[in-house]
Amino acid sequence: MTDRVPADDPYHELREAIVGGQLHPNERLTETSLAERLGAGRTAVRAALVRLDQEGLITLERNRGARVRHISDAEALEIEEVRAALEGMLARRAASRIGASDLRSLHDVLGRMRDRVEQGDSIGYSELNATFHQRIWAAAGHPTASRIVGSLKSQAIRFQYQTALRPGRAQRSLTEHEAIFAALKAHDADAAETAMRNHLAEVLDTLRWAIESQHKTARWLPG
Amino acid sequence: MTDRVPADDPYHELREAIVGGQLHPNERLTETSLAERLGAGRTAVRAALVRLDQEGLITLERNRGARVRHISDAEALEIEEVRAALEGMLARRAASRIGASDLRSLHDVLGRMRDRVEQGDSIGYSELNATFHQRIWAAAGHPTASRIVGSLKSQAIRFQYQTALRPGRAQRSLTEHEAIFAALKAHDADAAETAMRNHLAEVLDTLRWAIESQHKTARWLPG
DNA sequence: CTTGGCTAGATTGTCGACATTATTGACGAT
């Protein structure tokens, strides 16, 4: 299998490396070494770095080079808040536009999520969770909001699995998703937005809890 | 007021030129001529173009150069929807955090808005309107959301004054802003979000109306 | 008169070299 990368241009490769966790927060990125590793020229790497900076995945300081951006806990919470607002709107839109085939596909994902909960597979559940939300964005037919939400998601990727640590969270999360699905199936815009906002408010609370409990166990670890 | 330019680097200058309307939608941007006009090197111009592309203000096609991005009517409506969702959240946050001095400043802006309505000065009103909203973003203390909303605003700049064309709109807009202010002053988060969402729903409707009536008068003008 | 291919010009993409700026480590003063 030839590692299917969206493209071999430095931008996408770097993006994958950051989002995929190969490059760690605060890690220094020197243009020449990146150019070497990616088999590209320094010019192309520079262009990629500018894009990633604008996208919020790295920070670019004049004459001081690039680092993988470290998203603070506070910032992660902010991102989650924005997601809540936008996904609430997307759910509302999706409720009135979603078609039968998208509903079936959502129902299928939901079923697989239920399996994962029963098997206690948190990682698998988190990934299906992401899929579930993405299907809703697609059904909403709102490129502008989807783009923004997608960008935010990759910034906060480091926190993706944190919420799964809380005991019993997966079970309740599943219930919340079922409520969202029901509202979408009924094409009830108000209910869909409410259900989505409720769900993401819970996620936000859980994230606060996860960050809090992390601070208790490891108070001054770098990271 | 001496048109305060953030810096003389090509990125900010180009940004100002696009947002300020000196460069028109779909206008071709050639690197050499830009470099000449800005007194900068082609390298710096290229970097600026990459940033502006990522920001959505221009489109950059490989080997085909850059153009000022044309925001379609549909896209403008999408942007306004996202703004509504985000500003609703920001108003909610602002309600619980806004201090006395920010409230005074908001009240002051509101007063000047009232003056403009009485004088029938639509342009002046629109600008104060923008100021009013920006003060709320600042009071919300939410950099992530503020950045996104600010970026969206500059993309949709072309539509800024469109809503002012509707007869009687300014008067009702003023009333809506007064409701927002009252909720903020009372530190009522729910009311603030509701008032802001109501307001932006009205703006969205008015924008739909403006676009509609424009299509009636000039059906196939390029643009 | 229209359509298709082709050439000339213009524009972008890439590379290498050099100037400018930060960082690191050694050295000497206190």
Added chain:
DNA sequence: ATCGTCAATAATGTCGACAATCTAGCCAAG
């Protein structure tokens, strides 16, 4: 021993030149 200063080194910022690519206009064939 600690701190401040300064040179050596490494990295970034900028420029110019050349290659690759697109665009516009011309010319011939149908």
